Amino acid sequence: xxxxxxxxxxxxxxxxxxxxxxxxxxxxxxxLELFSIWALAVHFVYFQLPGKSRALAxxxxxxxxxxxxxxxxxxxxxxxxxxxxxxxxELWDVSFSTVVVRAALVHFAPVVFHALDVSFNxxxxxxxxxxxxxxxxxxxxxxxxxALGLVYNVVFPENEESTNIPGIDSRDFLYRSRVVTxxxxxxxxxxxxxxxxxxxxxxxxxxxxxx
Numbered sequence: 001x002x003x004x005x006x007x008x009x010x011x012x013x014x015x016x017x018x019x020x021x022x023x024x025x026x027x028x029x030x031x032l033e034l035f036s037i038w039a040l041a042v043h044f045v046y047f048q049l050p051g052k053s054r055a056l057a058x059x060x061x062x063x064x065x066x067x068x069x070x071x072x073x074x075x076x077x078x079x080x081x082x083x084x085x086x087x088x089x090e091l092w093d094v095s096f097s098t099v100v101v102r103a104a105l106v107h108f109a110p111v112v113f114h115a116l117d118v119s120f121n122x123x124x125x126x127x128x129x130x131x132x133x134x135x136x137x138x139x140x141x142x143x144x145x146x147a148l149g150l151v152y153n154v155v156f157p158e159n160e161e162s163t164n165i166p167g168i169d170s171r172d173f174l175y176r177s178r179v180v181t182x183x184x185x186x187x188x189x190x191x192x193x194x195x196x197x198x199x200x201x202x203x204x205x206x207x208x209x210x211x
Contacts, residue, residue, distance in 0.1 A: 006120045010047050013113040017044035020105045027092050033159050035152050036106050039070045042148065043110045047117075057128040061141035061192065062148070067110035068188030069145055069181055073161075074107040076180045080165050080173065118195050129200035138197065142189050149181060 017040055024031040031037050046063035049056055078084060085099045092099070118125065129137055158170075165173045 006124075007051070009116060009120060010051075013117070014044055014048035016105065016109060016113075017041075017047060020102065024102070024106075027094070033156050035149065035156075035159070035161055036070060036074065038148065038152055039066045039145075040106055040110070042066050042145075043113070047113065051121075051124060054131075057125070057132050057137060058140060058144070060125060060128070061137065062144040063110070064114050064192050065141060065185055065188040066145040066148070067114050068191070069184045070107055071111055072180050072184035073177060074103070076177060077161055077165075080168055122195065122199075125196050126200045129196060134201045137201075141192055141197065142185065146181065146185060 021037065021040055021044060024037060043063050043066070046059040049059055085103055086096070089096050089099045162174050162177065163170050
């Protein structure tokens with residue numbers, strides 16, 4: 001059977017993530033120290049997986065929640081450091097339009113990709129989740145992206161996205177970032193539950209009494 005438009009969409013999303021990662025790395029290898037790049041790598045891993053992969057549900061849950069958290073963290077950073085993109089423009093010696101397009105691809109495109117992915121592949125995703133234990137997937141969906149953030153903070157305790165923020169101490173900024181992460185995780189998990197999880201794991205009906 002010929003590949004469907006769903007296949008081509010996932011390949012296009014994966015290619016977009018891969019090209020963005022590669023261009024960022026060749027422009028400045030230091031971008032590997034940015035958590036947003038780690039998150040983009042998670043999105044790439046999910047969208048390049050074949051539809052029959054056993055890791056699909058695990059990767060989807062982490063990437064889906066991570067897409068929502070990524071937007072929230074970027075907005076939080078931009079609120080305290082509105083010059084973030086102009087600073088990168090000067091650091092990387094590129095045009096302003098380049099850094100704006102890059103910011104859109106890194107921080108906002110994954111949300112669009114996931115919205116389209118659920119629209120195109122909802123039933124397939126539901127079936128992928130149903131093949132996994134309910135409690136495990138609920139726990140994984142809520143905690144996996146946060147666990148990635150903890151690993152990142154251990155590897156890079158000081159980075160561009162948490163230091164040299166005007167008007168606020170780095171510890172206070174990190175604390176607020178964690179609050180934003182928790183709240184956005186709750187919202188993203190709620191959306192995932194509404195679209196996929198509650199359909200994959202409907203409430204167990206009590207057994208009818210024998211007549």
